[in-house]
Amino acid sequence: MSGQRSWLAVAIVAGLHVDARRAAVEEILHTVPGSVALHHDLTSAVDGTVHRTVRACDGLLSSGDAPLVNDCACCALREDLVPELLRLASEGGCRLAVVELWDSVEPQAMAAVIAGAGAPLVLTGVVTAVDPALVLPYLSNGDDLTEVGLAAAPNDQRTVGDTFARQLEYPTLIALAEEGSCGEDVVCADDADHALLDQLTPGARKVPGASGELGAALFAGFDVTAAAARVHPACALLPQECDEHGVSTFVWRGERPFHPGRLFTALEDLTCAAARSRGRFWLADRPDTLLSWDAAGGALCVQPAGPWLAALPDAAWEMVPAERRLAASVAWHPEHGDRCQYLTFTSPGLDRDGLSALLDSCLLTDEEYAAGRDRWTQLSHAFDNLLDPVTP
The missing domain is CATH 3.30.1220.10 (CobW-like, C-terminal domain)
Structure with missing residues (x-):
């Protein structure tokens, strides 16, 4: 069709803070016309499959199951992700495909998969959604992912703390959960929480929740090579005094x-x-x-x-x-x-x-x-x- 877009913008939204991540995805879907969210739910892996959904702001578009690969839910995600994105690109009408990663999946690995696929997929943004009040509790959590039901593979030896740290340090964007009125059962972030987040993520842009800025920020472009260098031990962008x-x-x-x-x-x-x-x-x-x-x-x-x-x-x-x-x-x-x-x-x-x-x-x-x-x-x-x- 004449004038049809020849490429599909793809953005990754990651984060162990499930409520913050889902809110960020909803904001994108409601502020970016023609956007859809693709999500692989790894909790169903115990039954031998990974459940996939594709939705827009007005509801579910499609769903399906991907079989485990080598008894590994994360491997199934990798195998199913690119074909599903290519399907969205071929159908047309999609301006932005938002890949909402499951809780413990780290954005660096998925960014490499998407960038490696090449045209017509273009990775334009990577963001981790964060509730500032939960940064210290999650960072200090030494539980194994297997103990809390968040392991992405049978041999997953990561902890909650180190997984959360890598989710924070890789992207160029941090989406902050909206801070509304705090009731008795809600812990609100204070200045110390924001100071900790800022010191842990030097160079990352912080986008306030419900500001309407996140969708546009995800079209800025993302350099996978530069991002890998930013976290590589030999040349990592480390926090300053x-x-x-x-x-x-x-x-x-x-x-x-x-x-x-x-x-x-x-x-x-x-x-x-x-x-x-x-x-x-x-x-x-x-x-x-x-x-x-x-x-x-x-x-x-x-x-x-x-x-x-x-x-x-x-x-x-x-x-x-x-x-x-x-x-x-x-x-x-x-x-x-x-x-x-x-x-x-x-x-x-x-x-x-x-x-x-x-x-x-x-x-x-x-x-x-x-x-x-x-x-x-x-x-x-x-x-x-x-x-x-x-x-x-």
Whole structure:
């Protein structure tokens, strides 16, 4: 048909805060003409299927079931999502397809699926819907998703806290739940709640609920490559120093490597010191490995994130994303290159001095540092079981 749109705008709405997410989707459907919402309900996975619905502002358009893939509800979502979006594109008449993700599904994985499909699908926006009053309770929740019925796969080992943190930190938009009159059974967000959310999401635009701004904001465009770089341990956009309304962000940096034994002993205290902490670090016995630090809800995930750039031959640098080369060049050390300690801690009631003293005590002493790299690699390999688990 002449003049028919040759592409379909697709936006993702994510969030563990179900009421806030649903309200955001309803606002979009009622303010963007020609918009539809596509949702895969993973709660039906126990019966062997994932239930799909497509609806507009005036009601349900279609529904169906997608079979599990490899006994994995999230895998079924991936397999069914793109064909359903392509069907909407081919039928025409749809201006915006809103993919409302189920509770614990993280937007980064789905954004990659949609962007990877190519034309006629164009990912134009990613938003996480949030109730500011629930940020701290969810971030501090160390329950496994399996324990609370929110696991997306049989082997899902995520917790509520770390899942919520990643949902917050990936998108460029945060949709705030509307704050109406607060009754006795409703907890309203205060200044501290908003300060915590702001410190956790640097650079993200906050869109107030029921403002009518969300629909238009989701057409601004979304760069999947830039978003991935923004959360990658090697070049992540981390929170900056801040202290507001009783909520603080402490940024700790160091040049020397950590003593593996002393850091391992301090892990529990460091993990529980803040509602959210993240960053990158290096160990004396693994001087060429960039390690990521990701903690929320009292649970810590430490993982190898590839080599430091300084450990790579010059010829390999061309294969490294420009965002990472730029991040490394900002604080390049004449001896260590991009190897560094860069950790951020965000929480109400943060003990900055205590954290700083504990972290400093985990670095190599003058004598240990002067002994040189060959001696460093002979120190206790306290992280081996954590970083190199033995497969049974």
